[in-house]
Amino acid sequence: MQVPADEVCGCPLVRDVFELTGDFCRVPKRRCNRHYCWEKLRRxxxxxxxxxxxxxxxxxxxxxxxxxxxxxxxxxxxxxxxxxxxxxxxxxxxxxxxx
Ligand SMILES: [Zn+2]
Structure with a gap:
């Protein structure tokens, strides 16, 4: 699936592996390698x-x-x-x- 150029990653950021910080990854989705396919895992x-x-x-x-x-x-x-x-x-x- 083609990701629009202006879409951000949006992965919820965590502290100490599990604790949610309430913040989200703002790196453009196409360039974020740290959270590749994070939605699938979250799902x-x-x-x-x-x-x-x-x-x-x-x-x-x-x-x-x-x-x-x-x-x-x-x-x-x-x-x-x-x-x-x-x-x-x-x-x-x-x-x-x-x-
Ligand atoms: Zn990310």
Whole structure:
């Protein structure tokens, strides 16, 4: 693909390999040898990051499902405990009979 003569490189400049400086390479694209085809590499990086995020999202959905299931179980158990009256001492009067 032909690069227009007035197009600048535009590669984001980094400090210590990863840290973005917020600045961009202003060398004319045709003459910049340091960032040859940087867009392609950046694109691959973004795609990889996207896959990572999708996996993370999937993991979180799985966690959410588990938490919801645990909450449902606990609610069921609580309901069971609240509705079941146990007479612990057979000699003590059953309060239900005096109603
Ligand atoms: Zn450059």
């Amino acid at each position: 691959a990086e973004v795609d990889l990051e996207r896959v990572r995020v999708w996996y993370k999202l999937d993991e979180l959905f799985e966690q959410e499902r588990n938490v919801r299931a645990a909450m449902t179980n606990r609610a069921g158990l609580l309901a069971l405990m609240l509705h079941q009256t146990i007479q612990h001492d057979p000699l003590s009067p059953d309060l239900r009979s005096h109603r």
